[in-house]
Amino acid sequence: MMRPRLLAAALCAALAFASCEKIQPDNPDNPADDTQADGRFDPATDNYSIVHELRGVWLATVSGTDWPKTKNNAAAQKKELTDYIKAVADAGCNTVFFQVCSNMDALWPSQLLPWSSVLSGTEGVDPGYDPAELAVQTAHECGIEIQAWINPYRIGSKSKTHSALSPVIARPSLVKEYDSNLYLDPALPETHAFLGEIATELMSKYEFDGLHIDDYFYPSGYNKDQKGWETDTYPKYGGGKDREEWRFSNVDASVKALWEATHAARPTAVFGVSPRSRSDLYLPQYADPERWAKAGTMDYVVPQIYWTIERGDFAAFDTVMQHWNGLVGTIPVYIGIAAYKMDPTYYNQAKNGEFQFVDEFIKQISLCRGARFCKGHVWFRTESLLKAELNRCVKEKIYAGAGSLVPEMGPDVSGRPSMPVVQVSGTTLNWQSDPDATAGYAVYELARVAAGSKSWISRLVGKTKSTSFAGKSGANYVVLALGARRYSNPSDPVWVE
Numbered sequence: 001m002m003r004p005r006l007l008a009a010a011l012c013a014a015l016a017f018a019s020c021e022k023i024q025p026d027n028p029d030n031p032a033d034d035t036q037a038d039g040r041f042d043p044a045t046d047n048y049s050i051v052h053e054l055r056g057v058w059l060a061t062v063s064g065t066d067w068p069k070t071k072n073n074a075a076a077q078k079k080e081l082t083d084y085i086k087a088v089a090d091a092g093c094n095t096v097f098f099q100v101c102s103n104m105d106a107l108w109p110s111q112l113l114p115w116s117s118v119l120s121g122t123e124g125v126d127p128g129y130d131p132a133e134l135a136v137q138t139a140h141e142c143g144i145e146i147q148a149w150i151n152p153y154r155i156g157s158k159s160k161t162h163s164a165l166s167p168v169i170a171r172p173s174l175v176k177e178y179d180s181n182l183y184l185d186p187a188l189p190e191t192h193a194f195l196g197e198i199a200t201e202l203m204s205k206y207e208f209d210g211l212h213i214d215d216y217f218y219p220s221g222y223n224k225d226q227k228g229w230e231t232d233t234y235p236k237y238g239g240g241k242d243r244e245e246w247r248f249s250n251v252d253a254s255v256k257a258l259w260e261a262t263h264a265a266r267p268t269a270v271f272g273v274s275p276r277s278r279s280d281l282y283l284p285q286y287a288d289p290e291r292w293a294k295a296g297t298m299d300y301v302v303p304q305i306y307w308t309i310e311r312g313d314f315a316a317f318d319t320v321m322q323h324w325n326g327l328v329g330t331i332p333v334y335i336g337i338a339a340y341k342m343d344p345t346y347y348n349q350a351k352n353g354e355f356q357f358v359d360e361f362i363k364q365i366s367l368c369r370g371a372r373f374c375k376g377h378v379w380f381r382t383e384s385l386l387k388a389e390l391n392r393c394v395k396e397k398i399y400a401g402a403g404s405l406v407p408e409m410g411p412d413v414s415g416r417p418s419m420p421v422v423q424v425s426g427t428t429l430n431w432q433s434d435p436d437a438t439a440g441y442a443v444y445e446l447a448r449v450a451a452g453s454k455s456w457i458s459r460l461v462g463k464t465k466s467t468s469f470a471g472k473s474g475a476n477y478v479v480l481a482l483g484a485r486r487y488s489n490p491s492d493p494v495w496v497e
Contacts, residue, residue: 124163
Protein backbone atom coordinates (compact mmCIF):
# COMPACT_ATOMS: atom_id res chain seq x y z
CA MET A 1 0.00 0.00 0.00
CA MET A 2 1.31 3.42 -0.92
CA ARG A 3 2.18 5.70 2.03
CA PRO A 4 0.04 8.89 2.19
CA ARG A 5 1.67 12.12 1.21
CA LEU A 6 2.02 14.70 3.98
CA LEU A 7 1.36 18.27 2.92
CA ALA A 8 4.00 20.75 4.10
CA ALA A 9 1.53 23.51 4.79
CA ALA A 10 -1.99 22.81 5.97
CA LEU A 11 -4.39 23.25 8.80
CA CYS A 12 -3.13 22.34 12.26
CA ALA A 13 -4.04 19.09 13.90
CA ALA A 14 -6.85 19.62 16.37
CA LEU A 15 -7.72 18.57 19.88
CA ALA A 16 -10.88 19.41 21.79
CA PHE A 17 -10.49 19.96 25.50
CA ALA A 18 -13.89 19.34 27.04
CA SER A 19 -12.26 19.64 30.45
CA CYS A 20 -8.84 19.29 32.03
CA GLU A 21 -9.68 15.87 33.32
CA LYS A 22 -10.31 14.18 29.99
CA ILE A 23 -10.05 14.72 26.25
CA GLN A 24 -13.11 14.03 24.18
CA PRO A 25 -13.49 13.79 20.41
CA ASP A 26 -15.18 16.76 18.79
CA ASN A 27 -17.21 16.97 15.61
CA PRO A 28 -15.15 18.17 12.61
CA ASP A 29 -16.09 21.50 11.14
CA ASN A 30 -15.88 19.79 7.72
CA PRO A 31 -16.98 16.18 8.27
CA ALA A 32 -16.32 13.47 5.71
CA ASP A 33 -18.61 13.97 2.73
CA ASP A 34 -21.64 11.77 3.21
CA THR A 35 -22.43 11.92 -0.52
CA GLN A 36 -19.30 9.89 -1.26
CA ALA A 37 -19.94 6.19 -1.83
CA ASP A 38 -17.05 5.48 0.51
CA GLY A 39 -15.87 7.90 3.19
CA ARG A 40 -12.58 6.18 3.76
CA PHE A 41 -9.19 7.73 3.15
CA ASP A 42 -7.48 6.39 0.01
CA PRO A 43 -3.70 6.30 0.60
CA ALA A 44 -3.06 5.93 -3.12
CA THR A 45 -4.57 9.29 -3.98
CA ASP A 46 -5.38 11.28 -0.85
CA ASN A 47 -3.26 13.60 1.26
CA TYR A 48 -3.30 14.68 4.89
CA SER A 49 -1.05 16.64 7.21
CA ILE A 50 -0.25 16.82 10.88
CA VAL A 51 1.20 20.16 11.91
CA HIS A 52 2.27 20.89 15.49
CA GLU A 53 2.02 24.40 16.93
CA LEU A 54 3.18 25.76 20.27
CA ARG A 55 0.27 27.61 21.86
CA GLY A 56 1.71 29.14 24.99
CA VAL A 57 0.78 31.69 27.60
CA TRP A 58 2.87 33.51 30.20
CA LEU A 59 1.48 33.30 33.73
CA ALA A 60 3.06 36.34 35.39
CA THR A 61 3.49 36.50 39.16
CA VAL A 62 5.72 39.55 39.65
CA SER A 63 3.75 41.95 41.88
CA GLY A 64 0.81 39.52 41.58
CA THR A 65 0.26 40.61 37.96
CA ASP A 66 -1.72 37.50 36.98
CA TRP A 67 -1.46 35.56 40.22
CA PRO A 68 -1.85 35.57 43.18
CA LYS A 69 -4.65 38.07 43.62
CA THR A 70 -4.87 37.35 47.35
CA LYS A 71 -2.19 37.23 50.05
CA ASN A 72 -1.89 35.11 53.19
CA ASN A 73 -4.62 32.74 52.05
CA ALA A 74 -3.27 29.40 50.84
CA ALA A 75 -6.68 27.97 49.95
CA ALA A 76 -7.64 30.97 47.82
CA GLN A 77 -4.24 31.08 46.12
CA LYS A 78 -4.34 27.38 45.27
CA LYS A 79 -7.82 27.70 43.77
CA GLU A 80 -6.81 30.77 41.73
CA LEU A 81 -3.74 28.98 40.36
CA THR A 82 -5.49 25.75 39.42
CA ASP A 83 -8.41 27.65 37.89
CA TYR A 84 -6.03 29.69 35.74
CA ILE A 85 -4.18 26.65 34.42
CA LYS A 86 -7.40 24.76 33.73
CA ALA A 87 -8.83 27.79 31.93
CA VAL A 88 -5.87 28.23 29.57
CA ALA A 89 -5.90 24.51 28.81
CA ASP A 90 -9.63 24.76 28.09
CA ALA A 91 -8.91 27.68 25.76
CA GLY A 92 -6.62 25.40 23.71
CA CYS A 93 -3.15 26.39 24.95
CA ASN A 94 -0.62 23.58 25.27
CA THR A 95 2.13 25.29 27.29
CA VAL A 96 2.18 27.51 30.38
CA PHE A 97 5.25 29.59 31.22
CA PHE A 98 4.91 29.95 34.99
CA GLN A 99 6.94 32.76 36.56
CA VAL A 100 8.52 31.13 39.59
CA CYS A 101 11.37 33.60 40.17
CA SER A 102 10.79 37.28 39.38
CA ASN A 103 13.11 39.18 41.73
CA MET A 104 15.62 36.56 42.88
CA ASP A 105 12.87 35.11 45.06
CA ALA A 106 11.02 31.83 44.82
CA LEU A 107 7.60 30.23 44.44
CA TRP A 108 8.94 26.96 45.79
CA PRO A 109 10.70 25.97 49.04
CA SER A 110 14.17 26.89 47.82
CA GLN A 111 17.49 26.39 49.56
CA LEU A 112 18.94 29.21 47.46
CA LEU A 113 16.29 31.94 47.38
CA PRO A 114 13.70 33.35 49.81
CA TRP A 115 9.96 32.83 49.49
CA SER A 116 8.47 35.53 47.26
CA SER A 117 6.64 38.38 48.95
CA VAL A 118 3.75 38.07 46.45
CA LEU A 119 2.44 35.15 48.51
CA SER A 120 2.30 36.79 51.94
CA GLY A 121 3.33 40.41 51.50
CA THR A 122 6.64 39.71 53.22
CA GLU A 123 9.69 38.13 51.64
CA GLY A 124 10.80 34.87 53.23
CA VAL A 125 7.44 33.82 54.70
CA ASP A 126 6.44 30.21 53.98
CA PRO A 127 2.91 30.16 52.47
CA GLY A 128 2.22 26.66 53.76
CA TYR A 129 2.13 24.96 50.35
CA ASP A 130 4.29 24.61 47.23
CA PRO A 131 3.01 26.65 44.25
CA ALA A 132 5.52 25.12 41.83
CA GLU A 133 4.47 21.59 42.71
CA LEU A 134 0.78 22.48 42.42
CA ALA A 135 1.27 24.18 39.04
CA VAL A 136 3.22 21.26 37.56
CA GLN A 137 0.70 18.72 38.81
CA THR A 138 -2.29 20.72 37.51
CA ALA A 139 -0.76 21.39 34.09
CA HIS A 140 0.12 17.75 33.53
CA GLU A 141 -3.32 16.62 34.67
CA CYS A 142 -4.71 18.97 32.03
CA GLY A 143 -2.51 17.35 29.37
CA ILE A 144 -0.37 20.46 28.77
CA GLU A 145 3.29 21.32 29.29
CA ILE A 146 4.61 23.77 31.85
CA GLN A 147 7.92 25.60 31.89
CA ALA A 148 9.55 27.38 34.82
CA TRP A 149 10.01 31.05 33.96
CA ILE A 150 12.71 32.97 35.83
CA ASN A 151 14.12 36.49 35.54
CA PRO A 152 17.93 36.43 35.55
CA TYR A 153 19.81 39.21 37.39
CA ARG A 154 16.83 41.33 38.54
CA ILE A 155 16.41 41.66 42.34
CA GLY A 156 14.15 44.72 42.56
CA SER A 157 14.04 48.01 44.39
CA LYS A 158 16.84 48.69 46.86
CA SER A 159 14.21 50.02 49.28
CA LYS A 160 12.64 46.58 49.64
CA THR A 161 13.22 44.66 52.87
CA HIS A 162 15.08 41.44 52.15
CA SER A 163 15.18 38.20 54.13
CA ALA A 164 18.19 36.07 54.98
CA LEU A 165 18.24 33.96 51.80
CA SER A 166 18.08 36.96 49.48
CA PRO A 167 21.31 37.49 47.51
CA VAL A 168 21.31 41.00 48.97
CA ILE A 169 21.97 39.42 52.39
CA ALA A 170 23.44 36.01 51.57
CA ARG A 171 25.58 36.94 48.53
CA PRO A 172 26.19 40.71 48.68
CA SER A 173 29.36 40.47 46.58
CA LEU A 174 27.19 39.52 43.58
CA VAL A 175 24.84 42.49 43.85
CA LYS A 176 25.07 45.85 42.06
CA GLU A 177 22.80 48.90 42.11
CA TYR A 178 21.49 50.76 39.07
CA ASP A 179 18.95 53.60 39.27
CA SER A 180 17.78 52.55 42.75
CA ASN A 181 17.28 48.94 41.68
CA LEU A 182 19.44 45.93 42.50
CA TYR A 183 20.80 43.31 40.10
CA LEU A 184 23.13 40.36 40.08
CA ASP A 185 26.35 41.42 38.34
CA PRO A 186 26.55 39.62 34.95
CA ALA A 187 30.34 40.01 34.95
CA LEU A 188 30.99 37.62 37.81
CA PRO A 189 31.62 33.89 37.29
CA GLU A 190 29.91 33.42 40.64
CA THR A 191 26.72 34.89 39.16
CA HIS A 192 26.73 32.42 36.28
CA ALA A 193 27.28 29.56 38.73
CA PHE A 194 24.49 30.81 41.02
CA LEU A 195 22.01 30.94 38.14
CA GLY A 196 23.04 27.40 37.23
CA GLU A 197 22.38 26.30 40.81
CA ILE A 198 18.90 27.80 40.70
CA ALA A 199 18.15 25.97 37.44
CA THR A 200 19.49 22.72 38.87
CA GLU A 201 17.33 23.01 41.98
CA LEU A 202 14.18 23.74 39.99
CA MET A 203 14.64 21.14 37.28
CA SER A 204 15.77 18.41 39.70
CA LYS A 205 12.94 18.94 42.16
CA TYR A 206 10.03 19.34 39.72
CA GLU A 207 8.94 17.78 36.44
CA PHE A 208 8.98 21.07 34.55
CA ASP A 209 9.07 20.56 30.80
CA GLY A 210 11.52 23.41 30.37
CA LEU A 211 13.22 26.47 31.79
CA HIS A 212 12.49 29.91 30.34
CA ILE A 213 14.00 33.36 30.78
CA ASP A 214 12.80 36.68 29.42
CA ASP A 215 14.36 40.04 28.62
CA TYR A 216 16.05 41.07 31.86
CA PHE A 217 19.77 41.21 31.17
CA TYR A 218 21.98 44.26 31.63
CA PRO A 219 19.67 47.14 32.72
CA SER A 220 18.23 49.33 29.98
CA GLY A 221 20.56 52.29 29.48
CA TYR A 222 23.57 50.56 30.96
CA ASN A 223 25.50 50.79 27.70
CA LYS A 224 25.39 54.59 27.97
CA ASP A 225 25.72 55.00 31.74
CA GLN A 226 27.70 52.32 33.56
CA LYS A 227 27.34 53.62 37.12
CA GLY A 228 30.76 52.28 38.08
CA TRP A 229 29.87 48.58 37.93
CA GLU A 230 33.05 47.62 36.11
CA THR A 231 35.74 49.43 38.07
CA ASP A 232 37.06 46.15 39.47
CA THR A 233 35.51 43.49 37.29
CA TYR A 234 36.68 44.54 33.82
CA PRO A 235 40.40 44.67 34.78
CA LYS A 236 40.00 41.33 36.58
CA TYR A 237 37.84 39.39 34.12
CA GLY A 238 38.05 41.30 30.82
CA GLY A 239 40.76 39.03 29.46
CA GLY A 240 41.84 41.58 26.89
CA LYS A 241 38.42 41.70 25.24
CA ASP A 242 36.87 44.91 24.00
CA ARG A 243 34.57 46.13 26.77
CA GLU A 244 31.44 45.79 24.64
CA GLU A 245 32.35 42.26 23.55
CA TRP A 246 33.15 41.36 27.13
CA ARG A 247 29.64 42.34 28.25
CA PHE A 248 28.11 40.18 25.56
CA SER A 249 30.30 37.29 26.68
CA ASN A 250 29.10 37.76 30.27
CA VAL A 251 25.48 37.28 29.26
CA ASP A 252 26.52 34.41 26.97
CA ALA A 253 28.05 32.70 30.01
CA SER A 254 24.85 33.04 32.04
CA VAL A 255 22.75 31.63 29.21
CA LYS A 256 25.16 28.73 28.81
CA ALA A 257 25.08 27.99 32.54
CA LEU A 258 21.28 27.89 32.51
CA TRP A 259 21.14 25.71 29.39
CA GLU A 260 23.69 23.25 30.76
CA ALA A 261 22.03 23.02 34.17
CA THR A 262 18.60 22.50 32.62
CA HIS A 263 19.72 19.60 30.46
CA ALA A 264 21.93 18.03 33.13
CA ALA A 265 19.10 18.00 35.66
CA ARG A 266 16.33 16.98 33.24
CA PRO A 267 17.62 15.82 29.83
CA THR A 268 14.22 15.91 28.14
CA ALA A 269 13.53 19.50 29.21
CA VAL A 270 14.21 22.48 26.96
CA PHE A 271 15.70 25.90 27.62
CA GLY A 272 14.48 29.01 25.83
CA VAL A 273 14.69 32.79 25.86
CA SER A 274 12.19 35.56 25.21
CA PRO A 275 14.15 38.66 24.12
CA ARG A 276 12.76 42.00 23.12
CA SER A 277 11.41 42.21 19.63
CA ARG A 278 14.21 43.71 17.54
CA SER A 279 17.99 43.79 17.61
CA ASP A 280 18.07 47.54 18.30
CA LEU A 281 16.22 46.77 21.55
CA TYR A 282 17.89 43.58 22.78
CA LEU A 283 21.47 44.28 21.71
CA PRO A 284 21.84 47.32 24.05
CA GLN A 285 21.19 44.84 26.89
CA TYR A 286 24.15 42.78 25.64
CA ALA A 287 21.77 39.96 24.79
CA ASP A 288 22.25 38.32 21.39
CA PRO A 289 20.04 35.31 20.54
CA GLU A 290 21.93 34.73 17.29
CA ARG A 291 25.07 34.02 19.31
CA TRP A 292 23.25 31.59 21.59
CA ALA A 293 21.75 29.72 18.65
CA LYS A 294 25.15 29.36 17.01
CA ALA A 295 26.67 28.23 20.31
CA GLY A 296 23.90 25.65 20.79
CA THR A 297 22.91 27.04 24.21
CA MET A 298 19.27 27.82 23.39
CA ASP A 299 16.54 25.40 22.29
CA TYR A 300 13.96 27.94 21.13
CA VAL A 301 13.35 31.71 21.08
CA VAL A 302 10.19 33.80 21.70
CA PRO A 303 10.67 37.40 20.49
CA GLN A 304 8.14 39.74 22.07
CA ILE A 305 6.48 41.55 19.13
CA TYR A 306 4.00 43.78 20.89
CA TRP A 307 2.93 46.14 18.08
CA THR A 308 0.12 46.23 15.54
CA ILE A 309 0.34 45.31 11.89
CA GLU A 310 -1.43 48.50 10.85
CA ARG A 311 1.16 50.93 12.21
CA GLY A 312 3.02 50.22 8.96
CA ASP A 313 6.47 51.39 10.05
CA PHE A 314 9.72 49.68 11.05
CA ALA A 315 8.02 48.42 14.25
CA ALA A 316 4.97 46.88 12.53
CA PHE A 317 4.25 43.34 13.66
CA ASP A 318 4.79 41.74 10.27
CA THR A 319 7.99 43.68 9.60
CA VAL A 320 9.52 42.77 12.95
CA MET A 321 8.44 39.14 12.63
CA GLN A 322 10.38 38.84 9.37
CA HIS A 323 13.46 40.13 11.21
CA TRP A 324 13.60 36.66 12.77
CA ASN A 325 13.42 34.73 9.51
CA GLY A 326 16.65 32.72 9.49
CA LEU A 327 18.25 34.75 12.29
CA VAL A 328 18.64 31.82 14.66
CA GLY A 329 19.08 29.06 12.11
CA THR A 330 17.00 25.97 12.78
CA ILE A 331 16.11 26.94 16.37
CA PRO A 332 12.29 27.07 16.65
CA VAL A 333 10.87 30.60 16.68
CA TYR A 334 7.64 31.29 18.55
CA ILE A 335 6.19 34.80 18.53
CA GLY A 336 5.16 36.69 21.67
CA ILE A 337 1.66 38.21 21.24
CA ALA A 338 0.49 41.30 23.18
CA ALA A 339 -2.86 40.13 24.57
CA TYR A 340 -2.39 42.63 27.41
CA LYS A 341 -2.82 45.52 24.97
CA MET A 342 -6.47 44.70 24.43
CA ASP A 343 -7.13 47.23 27.15
CA PRO A 344 -7.94 50.96 26.84
CA THR A 345 -4.79 51.82 28.79
CA TYR A 346 -2.87 50.62 25.72
CA TYR A 347 -5.15 50.72 22.69
CA ASN A 348 -5.94 54.39 23.26
CA GLN A 349 -2.27 55.15 22.75
CA ALA A 350 -0.93 56.23 19.36
CA LYS A 351 -0.41 53.38 16.88
CA ASN A 352 -2.03 50.87 19.23
CA GLY A 353 -5.63 51.40 18.19
CA GLU A 354 -6.12 48.08 16.40
CA PHE A 355 -5.50 46.20 19.64
CA GLN A 356 -9.06 47.00 20.71
CA PHE A 357 -10.32 44.51 18.09
CA VAL A 358 -9.93 40.73 18.18
CA ASP A 359 -9.35 40.86 14.42
CA GLU A 360 -5.85 42.17 15.10
CA PHE A 361 -4.98 38.99 16.98
CA ILE A 362 -6.60 36.79 14.34
CA LYS A 363 -4.41 38.46 11.69
CA GLN A 364 -1.25 38.20 13.78
CA ILE A 365 -1.74 34.48 14.40
CA SER A 366 -2.49 34.02 10.71
CA LEU A 367 0.84 35.67 9.86
CA CYS A 368 2.61 33.37 12.31
CA ARG A 369 1.00 30.32 10.73
CA GLY A 370 1.91 31.51 7.25
CA ALA A 371 5.61 31.89 8.06
CA ARG A 372 7.59 28.66 7.65
CA PHE A 373 10.15 29.66 10.27
CA CYS A 374 7.49 30.32 12.93
CA LYS A 375 6.35 27.27 14.88
CA GLY A 376 3.83 28.87 17.24
CA HIS A 377 3.11 31.76 19.56
CA VAL A 378 2.90 32.75 23.22
CA TRP A 379 0.30 35.12 24.68
CA PHE A 380 1.24 37.77 27.21
CA ARG A 381 -0.45 37.27 29.53
CA THR A 382 -2.86 34.84 31.23
CA GLU A 383 -5.37 37.27 32.73
CA SER A 384 -5.57 39.14 29.41
CA LEU A 385 -6.06 35.99 27.36
CA LEU A 386 -8.92 34.91 29.61
CA LYS A 387 -10.93 38.12 29.30
CA ALA A 388 -14.29 37.31 27.76
CA GLU A 389 -14.03 38.70 24.23
CA LEU A 390 -10.49 37.52 23.46
CA ASN A 391 -11.00 34.18 25.19
CA ARG A 392 -14.10 33.54 23.11
CA CYS A 393 -12.24 34.49 19.94
CA VAL A 394 -9.35 32.16 20.79
CA LYS A 395 -11.65 29.24 21.49
CA GLU A 396 -14.05 29.71 18.60
CA LYS A 397 -11.86 31.16 15.85
CA ILE A 398 -8.11 31.09 16.46
CA TYR A 399 -8.07 27.56 17.88
CA ALA A 400 -11.58 26.69 16.65
CA GLY A 401 -12.30 24.58 19.69
CA ALA A 402 -9.22 22.50 19.01
CA GLY A 403 -5.65 22.08 20.21
CA SER A 404 -2.24 20.91 19.06
CA LEU A 405 0.78 18.98 20.23
CA VAL A 406 3.87 20.99 21.15
CA PRO A 407 6.39 20.95 18.26
CA GLU A 408 9.56 18.92 18.50
CA MET A 409 12.48 20.90 19.92
CA GLY A 410 15.65 20.53 21.94
CA PRO A 411 18.27 17.78 21.80
CA ASP A 412 17.19 14.33 20.69
CA VAL A 413 17.85 12.50 23.94
CA SER A 414 15.15 9.85 24.03
CA GLY A 415 15.08 8.26 20.60
CA ARG A 416 12.27 8.48 18.09
CA PRO A 417 9.48 5.93 18.59
CA SER A 418 8.59 3.56 15.78
CA MET A 419 5.55 4.08 13.59
CA PRO A 420 2.57 2.35 15.22
CA VAL A 421 0.94 -0.51 13.30
CA VAL A 422 -2.75 -0.11 14.04
CA GLN A 423 -5.32 -2.89 13.95
CA VAL A 424 -9.09 -2.42 14.17
CA SER A 425 -11.33 -4.71 16.19
CA GLY A 426 -14.94 -3.60 15.95
CA THR A 427 -14.63 0.12 16.67
CA THR A 428 -11.50 -0.19 18.81
CA LEU A 429 -8.04 0.75 17.56
CA ASN A 430 -5.15 -1.36 18.91
CA TRP A 431 -1.36 -1.17 18.50
CA GLN A 432 1.77 -2.59 20.11
CA SER A 433 3.50 -0.81 22.98
CA ASP A 434 6.74 1.02 22.13
CA PRO A 435 9.31 1.54 24.94
CA ASP A 436 10.39 4.82 23.30
CA ALA A 437 6.82 6.18 23.49
CA THR A 438 7.48 7.64 26.92
CA ALA A 439 4.83 10.35 26.47
CA GLY A 440 2.17 7.96 25.18
CA TYR A 441 0.24 8.10 21.92
CA ALA A 442 -1.81 10.62 19.96
CA VAL A 443 -4.84 9.61 17.91
CA TYR A 444 -6.01 11.73 14.96
CA GLU A 445 -9.29 11.54 13.09
CA LEU A 446 -9.19 12.47 9.40
CA ALA A 447 -11.90 14.57 7.74
CA ARG A 448 -12.17 15.80 4.16
CA VAL A 449 -11.42 19.48 3.60
CA ALA A 450 -14.43 19.67 1.25
CA ALA A 451 -16.76 17.37 -0.66
CA GLY A 452 -14.86 15.42 -3.28
CA SER A 453 -11.51 16.76 -2.12
CA LYS A 454 -8.46 14.51 -1.96
CA SER A 455 -7.11 16.58 0.93
CA TRP A 456 -7.99 15.86 4.52
CA ILE A 457 -7.46 17.61 7.82
CA SER A 458 -6.34 15.69 10.89
CA ARG A 459 -8.01 16.32 14.23
CA LEU A 460 -6.32 15.14 17.39
CA VAL A 461 -9.08 13.38 19.30
CA GLY A 462 -7.11 11.60 21.99
CA LYS A 463 -3.85 11.45 23.94
CA THR A 464 -3.35 8.28 25.90
CA LYS A 465 -0.80 6.06 27.64
CA SER A 466 -2.87 3.07 26.57
CA THR A 467 -2.31 1.03 23.39
CA SER A 468 -5.97 1.14 22.42
CA PHE A 469 -8.54 3.80 21.59
CA ALA A 470 -12.32 3.68 21.22
CA GLY A 471 -13.07 4.99 17.73
CA LYS A 472 -16.39 5.60 16.07
CA SER A 473 -18.00 4.01 13.05
CA GLY A 474 -17.44 5.64 9.68
CA ALA A 475 -14.19 7.39 10.56
CA ASN A 476 -10.53 7.27 9.51
CA TYR A 477 -7.72 7.39 12.07
CA VAL A 478 -3.95 7.66 12.31
CA VAL A 479 -1.82 7.20 15.44
CA LEU A 480 1.48 8.77 16.50
CA ALA A 481 3.79 7.40 19.19
CA LEU A 482 5.16 10.20 21.37
CA GLY A 483 8.68 10.26 22.78
CA ALA A 484 9.81 12.85 25.29
CA ARG A 485 10.63 15.36 22.54
CA ARG A 486 10.32 13.34 19.33
CA TYR A 487 7.28 11.85 17.60
CA SER A 488 7.01 8.80 15.35
CA ASN A 489 5.87 8.88 11.77
CA PRO A 490 2.08 8.57 11.63
CA SER A 491 0.60 5.13 11.20
CA ASP A 492 -1.10 4.13 8.00
CA PRO A 493 -4.69 5.41 8.10
CA VAL A 494 -7.24 2.87 9.29
CA TRP A 495 -10.97 2.81 8.71
CA VAL A 496 -13.57 1.92 11.32
CA GLU A 497 -16.64 0.31 9.77
